[in-house]
Structure formats: structure tokens, C-alpha cells
Amino acid sequence: MKFPSHKYLSLIASIIIFFGVISCGDNKEEEIIAFETTVDQWPIVTKESKPWTRWWWMGSAVDRGNIDFLLEEYEQIGLGGVEIAPIYGAKGFEDRYLEFLSPEWIAVLKHTVDKAGELGMGVDLTQGTGWPFGGPQVRMEHAASKMIIQEYGLTSVQQVLEIIPQGKNEKEEVMILLHVIGVFKNGERKEITNLLQGNVLEKIPGDLEKVQAVYLGKTGQKVKRAAPGGEGFTFDHFFKTAVNNYLQSFDETFDKQFPDFRAFYNDSFEVYGADFTADFFDEFEKRKGYDLKLMLPEFLENNGSEKSIRVKSDYRQVLNDLLIENFTENWSDWAKERGKLTKNQAHGSPGNLLDIYGAVDIPECETFGSSYFPIPGLRRDSADIRNVDPDPIMLKFASSAAHLTGKNLVSCETFTWLGEHFKSSFSQMKPELDQTFLAGVNHVFYHGVTYSPQDVAFPGWLFYASLNLNQHNSLWDHLPAFNQYITRTQSVLQAGKPDNELLVYWPVYDVWANPEGRMELISVHHIDKWLHPTEFYKQSKSLMELGYSIDFISDKMISGADVRNGQIKSHENASAAKTLIIPKVEFMPLETLENILMLAENGATIIFQAKPADIPGLQDLESNRESVSKLWKKTGLESKNQVSYGKGKLLLSENIASSLEQEQIYPEGISDSGLKFIKRKIGHDKYYFVVNHTSRLISQPVNFLTNSENAYLMNPLDGKIGLANSVRKDKYLAIDLHLESGESIIIRTTDQKSDQVSGWNYYTDPTSISEIFADWRISFDSKGGPKTPKDQTIPSLATWTNQGDTDADFYSGKGTYHGSFNFDLDKSMNYTLNFSKVHESAKIWINGNFAGQVWSLPFKLDISGLLVQGKNEIKIEVANLMANHIRYLDINNISWRNYHEINFVNIDYKPFDASSWNVMPSGLDGKIEIKGFKN
Template identity: 70%
Template sequence: MSLSITLILACDTSDQYGLDPNVESYNIPASQWPEVSKEHKPWARWWWMGSAVDEQNTDFLLEEYARVGIGGLEIAPIYGAKGYEDRYLDFLSKPWIAALNHTVSQAHRLDMGIDLTLGTGWPFGGPQVKMEHAASKMIIQEYIIEKGQKTLEIKQKKRNENDPDGILVHLIGIFRNGERREIYELLEDFKLSNIPADLLQVQALYISKTGQKVKRAAPGGEGFILDHFSRTAVNNYIESFDKAFDLNYPDIRAFYNDSFEVYGADFSADFLDEFEERRGYDLKFTLPELISDNGDDASIRVKSDYRETLSELLIENFTENWSEWAKSKGKKTKNQAHGSPGNLLDIYGAVDIPECETFGSSFFPIAGLRRDSADIRNVDPDPIMLKFASSAAHLTGKNLVSCETFTWLGEHFKSSFSQMKPELDQTFLAGVNHVFYHGITYSPQDVPFPGWVFYASLNLTQHNSLWDHLPAFNEYITRTQSVLQAGQADNELLVYWPIYDVWANPKGTMELITVHHVNEWLHPTEFYKQSKKLMESGYSVDFISDKMIGSAEVEKGHIKPHPNANSTKALLIPKVDFMPVATFESILELAHNGAKIIFQAKPNDIPGNHEIEKNREIFSNLWKKTGLDKKAQVNWGKGKLILSESFAPALAAEEILPERISRSGLKFIKRKIGKDKYYFIVNHNSKKVSQAVDFLTNAKSAVIMNPMDGKIGVGKSKTKGNYLSVHLHMEPGESLIVRTVDQASEEIPLWTYFDSPSTITEVIADWKITFGSDGGPNIPKDQKHKKLSTWTNQGDAEADDYSGKATYTSTFDFDLDQSKAYTLNFSQIHESAKVWLNGQYAGQVWSLPYVLDITKFLKHGQNEIKIEVVNLMANRIRHLDQNNISWRNYHEINFVNIDYKPFDASDWQTMPSGLSGKLMISEYLK
């Protein structure tokens, strides 16, 4: 019997990108990988510097990108390079639109996709944003009335003379008896005369403008930032694009919005009216509580209401409004919610493709992985932060989860594939399945090395010495994403994210929920601790918001937050300080309809400043009605309510079992298609894992798939109760995909395990190194070595400065046993190696573990070996700076290092380049 599965993903504009999970069998042999689509391939942000683009260079670059395996590009116009101003195209001008149309046409010819930032630089803004629609802020000035004081001048206090003038909209008097009332009518010529004797304090409320302009704007895109909270402002902004394009938009896939970096914008012209309508009281009479940082109950409640209102206005007036506009044009939206003053889950969930971001470099205890503290930022990306985007996608029925990947992974020109892979795998483990490189800079052919480069990106351009070795890295991503985009996520638990606890922060007014401050709003919470503990125990979780709980339904005892979402087995409520009555009512409704709900503790209180006692009483009565104040478990309708300080025993009692993969130290994420499951598994540890690993499935067989080289084989497995026990061998840094099936296809060979070598033989040879003509700055002389050595630090200055390709050639003798399998093992590669044995291409080695299966290529007797190695750009950049050769000359930010200081590579040490250590051949029984 041969089981077959279809994994072809449609590349249309439908809302459902994946396959129907209810269909159990399709007609593509199970021995094949999914048919490749452009969405499976990595995409990249494409910096258009100065929009200095032309047809000839565009055609050349697109061909290059397609050649190395880039599936699509997100066009982002930004500032330009000095000296090329005559090539600049003004944003949205007719020549710019013509260039865009040509680009889209050529991309489609190459089966590449195009997304477009709806503006230049970031955030949204530009010359079409008039002052009245620019980002706004609230200014509150307090005046204490001294005893006997008769007059008071009301004048806006500015930090400096460049601050915009605010408009005084309200003047609130606070009186001795506690009364607060509007006294604006007493104001004449900005003065209060005849101050009432019982007036203690005056608060002046201004609406002003932040004055922020577009950051890194392209020519023609300079101007004020948009007021994202105003529907009128947003509509005027997006309608300016309708006018510029005359409603004739090119066939791009999606419009894109970057992370919310609108600084100080915390108000809008109609904010007070919106607040009163939504929260039930007038904010201007609670200004003392809003600006207080003393943490008392009244202050926290007003701040929470204020932040909730900002969140709603952002979602409704900007995110949803913008997405509906794009949909009317036949386009999708791709959006980064992080950094917003709003509920991240709901903002991510309001667009077609939620996008997260990796910023900085994580520590992985993988032996041999280079991590120089001088070349990394002092940040540590948290995969749980990435799960806000993937959770929102999973729970709102969207399949694609994108990620702006490798932002400031390391210092410029020093990031290798081996450093990129574990960071990349961590994003996959968090639910990302649509990687965007950050990024590729449009660099014309006539611009000398290193071409145009962006100040904060990985600088993956055709000038990068890694470029011709990039296809293998991209193929790894493509294979992995082809699986991670198939079917549905298979996460069994929902964890409630208590946004109202975040909004209860006693400090400040607006609460920006950013990537860079997770130590404040995320890490200390019970939500974070419990989610991390659950995942480490083997459970797969998604995070759910109040709104998502309110719209969820129950189907056969499982919770479905959306008709296209995965069914989940339970909803977990960690310890929370604040939960709205409406959310609690929705939770009880889910239980009534058959869901399992597990509370870690009774929520402490309800949020908000309106009708507090009434809402507290409602909540208290509902809780008493459940009986959880007396029992740890009660039946509720068709479902069940459980109170348990620890989630694990409660889940076990309900027979909601974890995967046991984590017990081996491996990390995983899983997808499902019908009865089959796909597990993406990574070893991020310092030691190898070679053992039986238990998978929670009724399947009877396991197919192991290697996304590095595409090999597939049937693994050793046996059923073990509720689990399928599969033997895995994974070296540190290695990743595999395990597909569990009822019966493996007869077409699939047995998996070859390279776990216990019978012998290990060192390749002893004389090596000749020759250098490629496409490297530089100069082509070094050939080198000869008696042992395997780098080409750097050999006393040859030209070799030390060289970045590009070098080829190692030699011969060696070997006693071959045809009944054995063989691997070629490198001690160290700086940074990627393509291997030929006996004239046949054997493969590429670019990441730990540095191992290549050479069984098919090795022969008895003398063997010829050729190894093409590429190094990093760093040594050549060092040469430029040491010799004062100008290469960085840009408008605005010019070029900075990882610490945002002026870039200078002249004091860098030479980066090791080539091969070093030992070259070994390991022998295994087949």
C-alpha cells in the first residue's frame, strides 16, 4: 500500500493559502517534496535607494535574484546615495510609477512576487499629509493656585522653539470641594482673571503635533507622519495613492506597513468624543489620574481605559480600514503590529499576512558556532514574542506568517550562513513560514564594490562574496517553508493573553508594546512563564485575545477561534489581575458549549473606570455561580471548568497529553494535513541526540525528510501506546522534518543513520589553493599547503584582504567498502564550501554540522577532490577603510556600525577564510 499526499499550495489571492485539512488523501506521491511556489522561497525587503532605478539594472537584478532562489521582493523606497542624484525618481511621479510597472512585469515573467510599502521609509507619511492630519499628541499643563492669587496666564510650555504650537481645547478647574469642571469660558486673552477663591488647581489640555517626519524618506516622500488614530487622516492618505495611480495599480501581491515607530503620538482630534462613547465617561475630568504615576487604583483604571481606546482607534481607523481599502483594490496587507499602543494579537489578526521581526542575535550553545560579542547587539530575540504574529494568523484563519529576518544579526559584512541558520530555525519554531530577508539593496551594475548598502541590514546583494553560494541556503528555506505552509498548525492549547494587565502599567500614559522592552511587559508575567513552561513540557500553544475568545466557537468539544482555524483542546487562563466581564462571559459560553477551560487562579478584578462596583458584582456573581470558589472542577453545560494552580496535572487528568519530543532536548513545531503530521525538529543543544523520540500520533510509520539536501527515508519506528517512537540522530545545529503516516510509501528508501561510525579516517593530502577572478580587491597568488589551512594569516597581505572564492584541490587514496556509507566531515569552514569528488558535484556544506554524504561519489583507490570556498566581505571592507578608499556616502544616516556609531573597519582583525582543522571520512554500516 502506498499513501500519497498533495502538498501543492495555491498562489492565488484567496484567504485560505493552505490545504483543506479535512481531506485525507491526495495524488502526489508521498516520496516527493511539495511542488515549489514563489511563496515557499525566501523573499526580501528591496531597498530602492533614492528610487534610482532603471529598466536595464532592474532586469539584471531580478534575473540575479531569481537565479539564487529569491521568491519575491518588497519594494521599500528610501534615501539615496550621494553623487547619483541625477538618477533619482520622485516617489509616485510618473517615471517612478513607470519603473514600478516595469519591475512588476519583469518579476512576474520570472515567477517572482512583489509587495510594496505604502510610502517611503517608515512610518506612513509624506507630503500628502497636511498638518491637520499629522500625528498628534496630548499636552497637559498643570497650574497650582496659590492662596490669594487673582490672575493666571495660560501659556503652552515648549521644550524648544521648534515645538509645534498646540491648540488649547479644554481648561479644567479643580475646586476645594473636589468638583472638577470646565472653566474655559473664564479665559480671556489666555488669562484667568478674578480666580474663584475655592479654585485649587487648573489643568490645560492641548492638542498638538508631534512634528515627526518620515524616517529614511525617499525623494518625493518627505513629510509629516500620519495620524493613525484618525479615519479621516488615514482615508486622505490612502486616497492620495488612488489619485497617483489613477486607480490603475500594478499587479503587486500586498501593501506593507512596518513596525509602529510613531513616537509621542497619543491623541487625535476626536479622541475625547471617542473615549466618552466607548468608555462611558469624560476623560478630561480625570486628567489628574491619567498623568499620575503613583500607581493607585483610580489612576491605573483611567490609564487602562485610555490605552484601550487608543488600541481600538488604531485597529479600526487604521489597520482594518487600510486592509479593507487594499482588499477593494484586489491586494492583501502585510503588517508589523509590534511597537503599537494596542493589542498585538488583534492588530496582527486584522491583516492578511501578520509579520514579526527578529532583531539582534540569540545565543545558541551549538559547539563551534561563532559568536563574537564585539559584533552583536546587546539584545536577545525571544521566540515567544514572535508567536504573537503566528498565533494571530493561526486563530484568524490565515496561513502565511512572515518575518523581517536578520535585522542587525551581526556587524556588517560579518554574518555567515552558519550564524543565520539557528536564528532562522528559531523563527520557524515560533510559527513563521514566510521569511523576508532584511534585506537586499538595489545596487546598479556600475557601482563598484561593495555597491549600495543599507545601514541596518544583512546586505545580501550581488556584491556579497556569499552570493553564488546563497542558492543552497535558499533551497533549505524553500523546502522547510513548503512543509510549514502546508495544511494547518497543530497546536492543541490556547493561552489567554491578559492585555489589560499590560495596560495597567502605572507609569506613563501611552503604552507602546515593543520588541525591545519585553523585559518590562512580557517576561515578568505569569502568562509568559506558563507559556514557556508548557512549551518546554511538549505542548504546542497559541495565544488568544479577548476579542478572539468572544468570536470563538466550540466543535465536538474543541475550540475553533475561526472557521479556518485549527481545533484546540483547551483554553488556559494564567493568573491575571484584570479580566473584563464580557471576556469571562464568553469563556463561560465556550464551556457551556463543550469546551475545557482551565484557570490558574480566579482573576483578581475587572478593568476600567466606569461602573466599577456594578461590574465587580456581576463578575463576582458569575464566579460564584460556577462553583469554583468551592470546587476545583465543575461541569458547565457540555464542558468543564477547572481551577488548578499548575496546568500540567489538570491537562493530564483531561488526557490532553504533551509531545515527548522535548524530553530529548529537541525543539519542534508541527503541522497537520488530514491524518498525517509534519514535525519540524531542531537540535539547538551542545550535544548530539541519538535515541528513540516519542511522537504523539496514532500513525504507524515515520518518514524522515532532510531540508538541507532534500533526502527522504523511512525511519526506524514502533508504536508505543499513544506515541510513535522514532529513532533520530541529530548533531548540534541540525534540523529535520519527520512526517508521521499510517504506512510509508513503498517508493521511499530506508533512512540512512550516520550515528555510529565504524571507522574515521583523516584525509592526508597536499593542498593547492587558487583564487577566483571575481573576488578582490586583488587576486592573490596560488598557495600550497602540506595540511588543510586557511588562506589568511599566511604572510600574504593580498590573501588577507581578499573576499571571494578560492578553490582547494588535491588527491587522496581510500579503501572503499561498497557495503558502507560515508560522510565527509569538516572541522571548520569559513564560510561555505561546495565539494566535487572525482569530477562529480557532491554538495554544499554551509552550516553546522559540517558534514556531507559522499557515499555515491567516493571510489576505491585514488580520489580527486575540489572544494570551492567563499568567505565573508569583511576582509575586503577592512582593506577599503585601511586605505581610505571612499565607499559609504549616503544622504541622511550615511552608514553606521552595530552600535549606531560611525562605521570604520580599519581596526578589524583579519577574518579567517577558507578551511582549517581536519578533513575526515567517517564510515557507517548501511
């Protein structure tokens, strides 16, 4: 597939895209249907459908010449955009540093945006340096805050008590006494701040037993990995004035004339220990109706008493509300007024992830670490495994928020710590990437690419937590094929709308009921605690495994949803869902239950796994419990498992899948085969992205839930499209699929038929298998290093490493295998070239013609039409990893990592040292076979 130039995309789109309007039912809802392409075409490629990357600006030591060079490199290898992220710099280059937001820095930013625009690329900007948001413009009173509570005992004869901070450390430069609470012998608590004279409590009441003092403290956290000019305190995300002052500093610096970049970006919430703000108690009482200061014993205890849990839940909800209102929504509104989008990672915050993701234009999730896939031949080093594997259900919080708030793009910070530095291959990246696609991601950001000037030798400037796909990487020239795979897939996953049947309620109040601690950070790294044990997780996973497509919905989203033709719409631009599922929950607010029943009243079908056990919080507890009891009794579900309710229906069922079948809400049959999928709809057509992450070949008819009569298979690896073998089976279209372990395919179901598209070549049962035997000569590219090895001649296929050549063992770059073989050609057959092992990516030429590239498991390539009778010439260019060259540098004590702050660490955040590594296999190994298939 050849992608059209960006210069012609708008013209092509305007010609191809046809818009029609249809009427849907009695409510005359108008739905725009875009027939984006005919069945012989892929969707139009835009800069968003290409992969983007985080672009680390080390020390902001950037200049126009290198920016032009690098952006041109990025565009040529298939990147669609960059996200500028200034961080600390490399030592020895301080004279090149630009102060963040200085006139020189802004001038270079404008040049970058202009150059990217010329190339058809996009630019996003981290609104700060390093992370989290903060900097020199953050005054101490606006810095991240924490609540400090200290207790003072009294003796029976004590007359005076001086209230002074106890155990204050150097980070706690500021401790402002806000309130003093008296605890009396009869158990009464009341505020006695008014009795203070300065910081001295005089005329102590005789029945006063102890005193609790509440201080406004500061976390002392400063911007992590800050770039020059970006050093300073992290601001208070819960305090609107602090947020506004920070945003105003950008208005003043740019004079409100921002360059034409796309979006402001905010990284994951890593504001550690920030659990308070100056007006928190007032906000709490206004929202919750009681004085938290008088509940300090319950707030501080960790023994799980009911009252303590309720107080903590209220406290966490107020933090959530302040974070969303004062930071996320406030920031998004500010950006929108300036013509910018916002891109935000909600995870790690103390709030409702769905609502925080949903408050921005582009929700962004993150993959951290590597997953286990039982794909034969897939390398996974046990030393590189993090504490918790990436989980697609965690990723679905971001995609669900986008789907339910009517946003199309779902981005992902991809491949963070996929493995140890310099050891990650495309074949390892693909299943991890496919898993993010299956979770609803359609806008990949590499983590990442570091700006590295042309005069810095191998390995260039590198960021310690990055995959380090830069121009020094030996895989660089082979990256376009990987990027084209992403582009084709994302062009499909950005088309149309999601097609998810079910909404599953996420009971955040159960998470907020954690009896331990104060603030509940909902992070990627602790899903084994807050996510995996829950019934919500178990039911969601079970439904997905059965073949249902789901989105998660929050209390707030439920409150804004309505019902159209019996289906639930959470937003005007969102797809409608067939039902709402309520898993077993411990705590559900009265208002949420009222809103759920209102949806049923208006025609929706609601399935409860169980009656919600209780309501959260302390405010009006008994009256709200009574209201819930009356409301539930009114449903009729106390005596029946299924009732009509208004225009809709309520079901109470432990077996949710059975109830769905009863309601004729059927799953896709895809999952019965072991395949995983995600689907999109465009009018009456559907796109399915299907992946085989099992350990076996899956070759069989697979049932797709569609009314369409035809199916076209689309291979995102090479762009080929073919008409699938299919047959109607009642409500399903049974489509023949043949997917080896690790393979993925896109299926378009449609009523369209095209004479331009031939039948799909399934290549199921080879009628011949021939191994290629050759006297192989291996030559090496002089662009690799540290030294160019001498040519090797080997009698049978083998890697170029561990052959007794030290230079070859240390070499990172490209080695080319040259050979010839005799072949008995049958022109009536099609042929594939199959490799046992490729370390790590191979481009193949047969008889001087480029055949293609193999970089993912299984390593195979269609070579039909390239073979000749008799003697055939084959050339295979293999790119290996950077690891062996890095090993050489460390063995020989050649300095290459010399950065400020954290410098460069390994996957365990310890000093990096590759000198003890084994040689990474490089080149080809095992067999190369030609398999023949009858047409």
C-alpha cells in the same frame, strides 16, 4: 532535490492535489483534506515557499535595465519575491533619483511588477518611503499628535489668567488649546473652557485653586529615512480622516489602477510620542462612560494608585481601539477593495498585538539581534550582542494571530542586526532561522537586499541596518543552497494547517496596568519588562518545554470563538484547540469572563490557574466587580477544583500540566529528548519540523503523538527522503532519530507506504574514520577582491589567511582547495565527508563529480558512491565573508559609504569603521575526515 519550473507549478499542483470531504461528528462539519503529495515527494514549491527579501530602493535611483538584471539574479539564486522599500539615496547619484509616486517612478514600478511576473516572482510594496507612513501629502492637522497638559497656579488676588503655552520648543509648531479644567479648593474639578475670552480667563471664581490646560500638540515626527518625494510628516494613526486622506492620495496618484503587486506593507509602529488625537476625549467618554479631562491628576501621576492605574488602562484601551479601527482595519479594508493584501508588523504599537496582527492578511514579526545557541563551533561575537535576545514567544504573537484568524502565511523580517556588518555567515543564520520556523513563521523576508546598479563597484549600495545579501557579497554564488533549505522547509510549514492543542489567554490588561507613563508601547526591544516577568510567559514557556503546542488568544478572539465537538474554534479556517488556559491574571474584563464561561457552557474545557484577581478600568467598577463575583460563584470553583459547566468543564489548578494529563490532553514526547519542534496537519498526516539546539548529539527513539503507523524523514538540507525506523508505543509512535547539534529534520507521519522510498540512512556509529592528508594548492577567483592573491601551496589543511600573504588577508571571494588522497574503498559501506571548520561555505567535487555544499553546523556531507579505490581527486570551493575586503577599504581610506541622512553606521549606531578589525579566518581549517558506515 530539483525544484520544478514555476511555469509548470499550477499544472503539477492540479494533477497532484486531491481534495476529499469527510464528515466530522454530529455537526456534519466539512473539512477539506488535501493530500498534497505522496510520501516520496516534497510539497509543491510556490513563490511564497521561497524566501523573499526587502528590496531597498536607495533614492529610488532605479532603471529598467538594472531592474531586469537584478530580478534575474534574484530568481536564479532562489528568491521568490521582493518587497520594495524606497529610502534615502547615495550621494553623487542625485541625477538618477526618481521622485516617489512621480509618473516616472510609477512607470518603473509597473515594469518591476511585470518583470517579476515573467520570472514567477512576487512583489510587495511599502506604502510610503522609509517608515512610518507619512509624506508630503500629510497636512499639519493630520500629522501625528500628542496630548500636552500644562498647569497654571493662581494667587489669591489674581483676577485674570492668560492661558498660553509654556516652554514651547521648535518642534511644537502647533499647540491648539482644547480644554481648560478648573481645580477648586474643595477638590471639585470641572471644565471652564466656556469662561475663556480668546485665551484669557476672566472673572476667575474665588475658590478656583489652579487651572489645567489641555493642548492638541504635534509630535513633529517626519518620515524616517525618507526617499526623495516621500519627505513629510507622519500621519495620525488614531484619526480616521488622516488615514483616509493618506490612502486617497494613492488612489489619486494611481487613478485606482494599481500594478499587479501582491500586498501593501507597513513596518513596525515607530510613531514616537503620538498618544492623542483631536477627538480623543469624545471617543473616550463614548467608550468608557466618563470624562477623562476630569481625571487628569490620576492620569498624570506615576505612583501606582488604584484609580490612576484604572484610568491609564482605560486610556490605553481606547488608543488600541482607535488604532485598530481607524488605521489597521480601515487600511486593510481599503486594500482589499483594490485587490491587494496587507502585511503588517504590529509590534511597537500601543495596542493589543494579537488583534492588530490579526487584522491584516499577513502578520509579520521581526528578529532583531542574535540568540545564544550552545551549538559547538557556532561563532557569536560578544560585541555584536544586542540588549535582549530574540524570543520565539514574542514571535508567536504574529503566528498565533494568523492561526486564530484563519490566515496561512506568517512572515518575518529576518536577520535585522544579526551581527556586525559583513560578518554574518550562513552557519550563524541557520539556528536563528530555525528558531523563527519553530515559532510558526513560514514566510521569511531577508532584511535585506539593496538595489545596487551594475556600474557601482564593490561593495555596492548598502543600507545601514541590513544583512546586505547582495550580488557583491562573496557568499552570493553560495546562497542558492541556503535558499533551497528555506524553500523546502517553508513548503512544509505552509502545507495543511497548524496543529496546536492549547490556547493560552494573553492578559493585555495587565500590560496596560503599568503605573508609569501614558502610552504603553509593546515593543520587541522591551520584552524583558512587559513579557518575561509575567505568569503568561512563564506558563507558555513551561508548556512548550513539556511538549505542548500552543497559540495565544486575545479577549476579542475569545468573543468570536465557538465550540465544535468539545473543541474551540476561533475562526472557520482555524484549527480546533482542545482547551483554553487562563494563566494568573490581575485584570480580566467582565465580558471576557462571560465569554470564557459561554465556551464552557457550549462544551469546552477551560483551565484557570487562579481566579482572575480583578477587572480593569473605572467604568461601573463596583457593579462589574459584583457581577464577576456572582459569575465566579456560579461556576462552583470557589469550593471545588473541577466542575461540570453546561456541556463543558472548568478546572482550577496551579499545576496546569497535571490538569492537562488528567483531561487526557497529552504532550508530544519530542521535548523529552531535548529537541524542539513545530507541527502541521494535512488530513490524518502530520509534518513535524524538528531541531536540535542542544549542545549534544541526540540519537534515540523519540515519541510522536500520532495514530499513524509510518514515519518518513525528510532532510531540508539536501531534499533526501527515507523511511524511518519506528515502532508503536501505546498512543505514541517511537521514531529513531539521529541529530547532531545544530541539525534539523522534517518527519512526516502517515499511514501511506511507498515502495519508491528506501530506508533512512542513520549514520550513527562509524566503523572507520580516515583523515584526508594532501598537499593542498589554493587558487583564487579573479571576481573577488581587492586583489587576486597568488596561488598558495600548503602541506596541511589551513586557512588562506594569516599565511604571510597580505593580498590573501584582504581577499573576499572564493578560494578553491585542490588535492588528492588515497583511499581504501569498501563498496558495502556509505561514507560522509566531515569538516572541522569551514569559513564560511564550501562546495565539494570528488573525482570531478559535484558532491554538494556544506554551509551549516555540523559541516558534513554524504559522499556515498563518489569515492574510488586508490587515488581520489578532491576540489573544495570556499566562499568567505566580505569583512576582509571592507577592512582593506577602510585601512586605505577608500571611500565607499557616502549616503544621505544616517549614511552608514555600525551595530551600535556609531560611524562605521572596519580599519581596526582583525582578519576574519577564511577557507578551511582543522581536519577533513571520511567516516564509513555499514549499510
